[in-house]
Amino acid sequence: MAEPAVSQPRAPEDGAALGADKPAPEDDALLLAALDHVWSMAESRRSQRLQVVSYFLVSIAFISAGYVSALGNRLGAVAAAIPVVGIFVALGFWRSDRTLRPFITSAYEPTIALEERLAARLGVPSLELTRWVVDRRRPVNSVGHLISAMYGFSILVFAGAAIYALAR
Helix, strand or coil: CCCCCCCCCCCCCCCCCCCCCCCCHHHHHHHHHHHHHHHHHHHHHHHHHHHHHHHHHHHHHHHHHHHHHHHHCCCHHHHHHHHHHHHHHHHHHHHHHHHHHHHHHCCHHHHHHHHHHHHHHHCCHHHCHHHHHHHCCCHHHCHHHHHHHHHHHHHHHHHHHHHHHHHC
16 A cells, blocks of 8 residues: 655745755746746736827827818818717727736735745845835826826827818
8 A cells, every 4th residue: 555645844934944154946947937027017017007008199189180181171070079989099098008907016925925935045135126126106206107197198289170160
């Protein structure tokens, strides 16, 4: 009859059983894998967010070109309708950004915890970069607020453009 498998005892979190200078290699690999996972998930969402902003700027260029063309050809109803479409496009992109934002910020907590362990393991407190960034963030200056301001401002400009086209 086969004996049941017995798992190896794990070293304490601080590595005291193995000595502070010799952490368990499997713990190091697990720590690095976890940090890589959290970082890559957050980075992919940040990348998606920047792509959404880029697509929005391109769409604004096309909408603006259509608006100017309609005004130049004295197509008042078309010129008034194009900014309304622009408003809906901006609202859609704004909604998409608000959907991506929690995925990005959700990575802060696990990244902070993993960076704390890495900094403690290596004895380099300055490796706690995410905590430093989060602690010094000013909401007014955050990228999310600037992106939201861009969407809001474009909605106001589109509304003004529609009013201008109707008043002509």
